[in-house]
Amino acid sequence: MAQPAPQSALSSLQTQCDASAQSTxxxxxxxxxxxxxxxxxxxxxxxxxxxxxxxxxxxxxxxxxxxxxxxxxxxxxxxxxxxxxxxxxxxxxxxxxxxxxxxxxxxxxxxxxxxxxxxxxxxxxxxxxxxxxxxxxxxxxxxxxxxxxxxxxxxxxxxxxxxxxxxxxxxxxxxxxxxxxxxxxxxxxYAHPGYVEALAASVAVHWQSDETPSLLVASYHGVPKRYTEAGDPYETQCHATTQLLQHALGWEDGSIVTTFQSKFGPEEWVGPATIDQVAVLARQGHKHIAVVSPAFSADCVETLEEIQQQIQEAFLEAGGERFTYIACLNDxxxxxxxxxxxxxxxxxxxx
Missing domain, CATH: 3.40.50.1400 (Rossmann fold)
Structure with missing residues (x-):
């Protein structure tokens, strides 16, 4: 029958394994x-x-x-x-x-x-x-x-x-x-303090100029409504980010509007749709709005083309005069x- 390894040998082997793990x-x-x-x-x-x-x-x-x-x-x-x-x-x-x-x-x-x-x-x-x-x-x-x-x-x-x-x-x-x-x-x-503070800092720059927007739109990528109904937390987390951003900026309720973009297909998606809402805001008298995209970590076709071109055009055609896009946090x-x-x-x- 094989004899068990001495305790000193086992201890040495464990030390070697621990050292190997630490150097990995x-x-x-x-x-x-x-x-x-x-x-x-x-x-x-x-x-x-x-x-x-x-x-x-x-x-x-x-x-x-x-x-x-x-x-x-x-x-x-x-x-x-x-x-x-x-x-x-x-x-x-x-x-x-x-x-x-x-x-x-x-x-x-x-x-x-x-x-x-x-x-x-x-x-x-x-x-x-x-x-x-x-x-x-x-x-x-x-x-x-x-x-x-x-x-x-x-x-x-x-x-x-x-x-x-x-x-x-x-x-x-x-x-x-x-x-x-x-x-x-x-x-x-979505609730990490550093992420929220970086978002707030990116927005605050545009509220320190002489031509301050009258409203901020937080536009998130959309998902079908049934995803939320099936338990996907995305919509809830988006609204939470908006609330945390508003708190970090020290703004009053209603100063940020949460919307969703990039609808695809015939079924109902979470809303309101950004492209529709910016037109509504223009008709309500908001001549200068800013749009930020908290769900995107880097600028892409959905922000640089969809927001800066399609959504901006919808706002201007509805009577808006100035549209500010706040870049993603990027690097x-x-x-x-x-x-x-x-x-x-x-x-x-x-x-």
């Missing part, structure tokens, strides 16, 4: 929605096909939805979407602004965390749809020696079509591994400090 690299993986690789028809079609085939985004039965999507919607929509992307495209880098900004966020967060933890931490980013893919980013971190990964969806408010879908894709990547990387996922941070220092603080908290015990 930790990865932080930022995740955003995605972007086509280019603005031509086929690039946009591939992107939209992947996006709109996600049953977290459109949960109709596949036998009903896929023929409609592939044969009808994707025969026309890539032309309009391609035009929208071309109007905001980063020509210098030949990529979408979302890709440019997310890379900048990754670089700044990496600098902040490496200043504290050196080479023990690696920061990378991925897109749920398009490139760089979640799978490729996970592999890159593993190749750098990361046996633990903090997955950070850049959505302040949780929603099944965004946060949950991004996590789904991460877990699909792990399903391919024989030795799975240990992972943690960052929860919704602002206060925003990056907030993301770093969230990461530190979630990395507790790993670093």
């Amino acid at each position: 690299k930790v990865g932080v993986l930022l995740a955003n929605l995605g972007t086509p690789d280019a603005t031509d028809y086929w690039s946009v079609r591939r992107y939209l096909s992947e996006f709109l085939s996600d049953q977290r985004v459109v949960d109709y039965p596949r036998w009903l939805w896929q023929p409609l999507l592939q044969l009808v919607i994707l025969s026309r929509r890539p032309f309009a979407s391609g035009e929208a992307y071309r109007s905001i495209w980063n020509e210098e880098r030949d990529e979408s602004p979302l890709l440019t900004i997310t890379r900048q966020q990754c670089d700044k967060l990496s600098a902040l965390l490496k200043a504290e933890h050196g080479e023990r931490v690696e920061v990378d980013f991925c897109m749920r749809y398009g490139n760089p893919s979640t799978d490729s980013a996970v592999r890159r971190l593993q190749e750098k020696g990361c046996q633990r990964i903090l997955f950070f969806p850049l959505y302040p408010q949780y929603a099944a079509p965004t946060t949950a879908s991004a996590c789904d894709q991460l877990f699909r990547s792990l399903m391919k591994q024989k030795w799975q990387t240990a992972v943690r996922t960052v929860p919704a941070y 602002r220092d206060d925003h990056m400090a907030a993301l770093a603080d969230i990461a530190r908290n979630e990395l507790s015990g790993w670093l």
